[in-house]
Amino acid sequence: MITHSFSFKKYFLFVFFLLFSISGAQKKFTIVLDAGHGGSDHGANRYYSELGTLREKDITLSVVLKIGRMLEKDKDFKVIYTRKIDEYPSLTDRTTLANRSKADLFISVHVNANVKTSPYGTETFVQGPDQNKTNLEVAKAENDVIYLDEKDRQMFASYDPKSPESLIALKIQQSKYLESSLLFGSFVEGNFANKDKRFSRGVKQQNLHVLRLNAMPSVLIETGFISNYEDAMYLGSDRGQNEIAESIYDAILSYKKAIGRNDTIAKSEVEKPVEEPLKNDFRILLMSSPSKYNDNDPALKGLNYILTIKENGLYKYYYGTTNFASVRDNNIKTAKEAGFRNATSISFVPNQKLGIGYYTIEIAVTEQKLNANSYMLNTLKDVVRTKENGKFYYTYGRFSSLEEAVKAQKTLEDKGIKNTVIQKNLK
Template identity: 70%
Template sequence: MINPRFNIIKCFFLISLLFSSFTLAQKKFVLVLDAGHGGSDFGANRSYSDVGKVNEKDVTLQITLKLGKLLEKNKDIKVIFTRTVDEYPSLTSRTNLANRSKADLFISIHCNASGPTPYGTETFVQGPDQNRTNLEVAKEENDVSFLNAEDRQTFSRYNPSAPESIIALKIQQSKYLEASLAIGSFVEDNFANKNKRLSRGVKQKDLHVLRLNAMPSILVETGFISNNDEAHYLISDEGQNEIARSVYDAIISYKNLKGNVMAVTAPVEPPKPVEIPSKNDFRIMLMSTPIKYNEDDPALKGLKYILTLKENGLYKYYYSTTNMTSIRDNNIKTAKDAGFRNAFSVGFIPNQTLGSGYYRIELLVSKDKLNSNSYILTALKDVDRNKDKGLFYYTYGKFRSLEQAVEVQNDLEKKGIKNTVIEKVLNN
């Protein structure tokens, strides 16, 4: 005989289940759209002779409004904008708005900038940044937090490199990471397949505008304002409509996937073998030339983390350094995408001392002799001067290993002596 109490419990359970299903069915999908920058924060910007100044804050707002217009046609989607005019909402207020709205998804629209050559799209999801060569991306976005008093208070004690911050980030964001990766991959796939654009992929970065969000969140870099072709594409109605449509289609795909009974998760893959660091450091050779270029010269095509070594009168330019094979391969691809089609990897033995010869720092090459009161000569002792073919060469120090020379070079830069070159001198 069935216990009557069991039947009552069962009825309550069924009623509760039906009510929950009805509530879920009625709940709209809440989406927060964030047009990056705004107001006094122009974001990335470049000027072109035919169209004038192109500001990131204007492009992001135009794309976001077009995307919102597409989404608002869906009756089961509620769109919330962090801004609809040229104003600067603090990073904190953007996050608070999304959290108060109990949003299902947060999307921040941005534009990239570098040298004139790099191009393509990339999408970022929140995560502790483990690769020091990528910290500049986070820095460029996070710098705007100092525009607003509220942000200064919120983020002043946050150190993204501190172990406790990284642990907290991992715990807080783990449950949103897979969903963020899913929507991010939809966006980048659409850019590549529908718009036929170069996709730089989905990447993890520690960005304040994503860090405190209690929902899946992505930041979409829609293209490089610093690239002439992409800048014109980004300000055109055609380009903005294509970008908005691609992001819209990605949102719908994600929403449909999220609506399934199964949670949004990345496909289960067999565990990958742990990559073992190499004994060598890998640097990517970009070019070898008798011409010396400063770090911001267009010839370097916007690439950062350049090590310049002078040897036998030639300046050799190396991009980035790593002891991981996978990162090395990515660095080669980055260099080739930037325009260095013949880039290749060169292995360096860490802390290797020269059997003969030494490294020194080339401080300056000039047609004119430095005045004894010049900053270089007053800031440093034992600066050597040599004249060759009408040029004065000022050099400093003797070091047995490349690492020692790099350390001194970094110290010189802190003193304001920049654009120095490490020269390898072999004994005759």
């Protein structure tokens, strides 16, 4: 009997400690760290005489391993890496790993680049439907790699990020994670700006495949522009990589304190309601000018996602679009920090048709008439030519809403007719 009693106690203690350890394991805050690119996919790269060839895949891996080493010192965290060596996990593998791990947070680290100008600074992307199709350029840069892997081709073959159906599905799927993703992104960009004294381009929404299927708060962090000399020297240095890793690590600690286990914001830490989308879209008016600036012109100060609308002879330059107040406010902050001190948000009613007048697309402004054999005139029908102040203006189409004009503008870009401007005619 004594033996049996002793065995029972041992068994009871064993079960107790087993349950305790399982419970403790479940309470670990699980983070998936994703070093962008890898293997044959080098990502962005540039050669500098001081550092040699900088490759995105090397920088992201170094930063991720530094973050991981800091997190692994804390028993409250469980760290999962999508890669720890120079290899290429497919985007499907990265997403599947995160979902199967039931991770609390997914962080994908990347490096930015621009071939035409030298923008600089950091930016963090969260998953969200694009309301403005001109915002797809960053997505294209990251999404192109899906064609490197057979599983990715199968997974994403039927996904069209530009179709209304896909955007609606994305909005429903990701809405419950958006608030937490925006919160973490704000911690990251706040640390970059305040601790590291770097230029933060803000937190933005974007349709990125590596975030799209994640069933958890997820962000993609662009740590700087490898195409900008100062950013590149920072990204390639031990000091720069350590500061980036520490800022992301500190953001994780702040985020963990601010949320509960169910990805809801803890009232004791942060009194912030779940953000509801606004009825209207908001674009940031940067400036109005009689001059036309093409994409990547220095006058735009390195900002992307510019929609230009010509009205009453002036070109109005709008930055970004969103129907979330927090993203709108971040976009204003980014615009002002870039140098547009008078930037202001303008409300647009989605799919609103003009009661008077119409939109058209200005496809060319020339000193001399276009040759009858020009590509534009031979490609497009019903091009209208007018002459004002010694210049010839060529316009195409009549559209009742801004969205229709933006869609037509995208079609023109696909045909190779670029740097067009939407024109609003109130006649």
